[in-house]
Amino acid sequence: MLNAYVYPLRLTADASRVVVRPFNLAWQASGTEPGRAQRLVQAVLDMDMAETRSQLASVLADFEARHWQTRRVFMSRYEEIVGLLGLDLPDIGDEKRQLIGAYFCHEYSYAAAALMNPSVVPHPDQSGLDGSALRILMSVRAVGEGHISSVVFREGLITDRNELLLAAEPPFATAAYLPDSNGLKAQSGPVTIYRHTDSTISGTVIFPITEAQHNGLEDVRLTLFTHDDGTKEYLGTYTAYSGREIQSELLRTQDFRKMDLVPMRGAAARNKGMALFPRKIGGKYMMIGRQDGQNLFLLTSDEIDHWEDGELLLEPVYPWEFVQIGNCGPPIELDEGWLLLTHGVGAMRKYAIGAVLLDKDDPSKVLARAKHPILSARDEDREGYVPNVVYTCGALRHGDSLFLPYGVADSSVAFAFVKIGEMLAQME
Template identity: 60%
Template sequence: MLNCRAVRSPLRILGERLAADPSRVVLRPFHLAWQENVAERTRAELLVADILALDEAAAEMELDGVWKDFSERHWQIGQIFDERFGEIAEDMTLAPESVSPVKRRLIGAYFCHEYSYAAAALMNPSIVAHPDQSGIDGDQLRFVMSMRAVGEGHISSVAFREGIVGPAGDFALWPQSGHAMAAVPDDRHRLGPDDATMVHRQPDSAISNSVLFPVTEAQRNGLEDLRLVQFTHDDGSSEYLGTYTAYSGHAIRSELLRTRDFASFCLEPLAGRAARNKGMALFPRKVGGKYLIVGRQDGKNITLLSSSELTRWDDEGTPLLTPQFPWEFVQMGNCGSPIECDAGWILFTHGVGAMRKYSLGAALLDRDDPSRVLGRTACPILSAADSDREGYVPNVVYTCGALAVGREIFIPYGISDSAIGFASATIDDLLNLMV
């Protein structure tokens, strides 16, 4: 049997790390739900009544205190309070003209709160080429990286980070120079449980400062593990697509994020029997006239699925990769969308072995018939070691997508569900390791 401890990994581990950061906060709606009805009135109605009962001087003093405490921590805080008041007024059929501007803004403040979206964890990144490549040298690539951020209540959201990567994995992340801002739903009403939802980032917020939060009941407890891919349609047009898991707190389903510019986003449920499972990753183009996805339909093996529709997946698929080596005996799964190269499709995988230790591997699929596996790594290319074993979930390395930069592949990866590291490898080194 092959001694994997003696096999040298082709990956170069790069120095930078991103970790959970409780100082990154956004303003979020605050909802009063516990003991909702009090004396035949909702707690929200009682709160609004108390604010309206204040005389104008007292209201101004309270709003001034809020302003001193929070205005330097958030952009456009007044506008956010005004918009939140508008939502409350609509829900309560409250006439805005009957409320003074000061009390409108104060009511908005009472129905907002700060949320530290990455206080608990930052993990499971995916990465695509940035829509704007202007001013970039020929051997460099600007990128957008998505990250799963976990905050209070273990609610998962999607955060972003921009950067530039060049040869040999040399990269730089753009600084987060401003305050974080939550993306805004275009219409919070009149949405059915299976309707697509549109959200947009605030015009003054950079991609790196924007966060996508759950907006529907099906997403209530989180948007998990977005797997981004730059998809090329039959007509040559390009669109960014990302499969992710929507978690309501008691059920999961797969959904699809769609965007062309990372300014507006469509969040759309996937239909069909196969969409009930986690960890689906799209191929970056049709193959053989079909959309293809790699997923894990049975909880153990990697499955290849096909569909003639992007948003409907009825095909239960066929097994593509099954656990063969000890480090993947418990289960296997994909680590993002396959990457096309001259030799075929490189698919990064994860395997789970003894003591629930996660490791990364890779496989090569036939370019014209991806159901044919041409090779796979017998040993992990990356496993948690030393201090990287410690974290929210120990002994885990995981990625939701890598990016080809010439003959190099740049791989951001999650570290024990607590931080994000970076690695790179040449395509040739990866292929040479496969059996």
């Protein structure tokens, strides 16, 4: 096995990372009786001001120090509620507005269960750096209450000395928002969401926005895509899970301030684990996918959001991948060709990460393949929610090394650096 340098840092579940989320009750009245939401609003309206101030003070004492602009969040939620209920209320004062808003919010610990399956791209801001360091942006799958998956981000630096310096997380996290949603999920996409003006990328959480995403946004595979005219755009494929069905979708953004979430069309989009090449090849968009649950396929398209079944590219060959293979993120362009990281599943459902080199002009040609994994579950990587799993959704080249963040046992995130030359030398 290749001698990867595993960095002495790990990201783990953190129940203290919380955001304020809409708390939705039954909105409509039943027959002639008011619904629960209407009754709750009326209960606050009926309070005298002394009780209102006392209750609001208690809520703020519990939660104001834990969240960003808590009073403003409550006020915004109040406006959503009166709009949903069609209420035309007189001037009831800010204290009653805030208290009503608070009753329709709840605190959600978005990473209480797990952090896993990261991908990484160059950060939009590379100012003030020399060539020895690269500012990075990682997407990470966070799992919270109800096993709901959301997308979080971490910013940091890597150096040519195989160092990783992660920026500290901001004290408050905020959810990216869909304007005019009234706190309810959209029925379908595409949708455009926004990072709050005062929030950093590392402080932003993308929660399920549409009904197709109801039970989670899973395993973003980010790449910095270069269009034919030379413009660049961050693109990330991910799996939307409704609780019954899956579909592949595409995150599109220039700066992670405004982000489009676009459902993809076509037969291939009904599967998960799609990884986009970072530029067109031969005038075509290209993707690596797994259409049959076992093998890897090369997909081509004239439209970035429409993907039909492709041609067989790779089948399991070695014992550590006999059960199945899949991609581990977007292909990485080298002078020698396209470096494609793969995952293999072997006996006892043990996962390992492998590598393949594809022809730069014709990625359907496999030039070389790692006979042995470049990384597999070590003793300290075995235990967790799903034992014996190592998995990444994307690595990044910096100098002569590959920076490889990876998920461990579907529970935490670890980091490795791999010498590219040594990896290629061990391929056959």
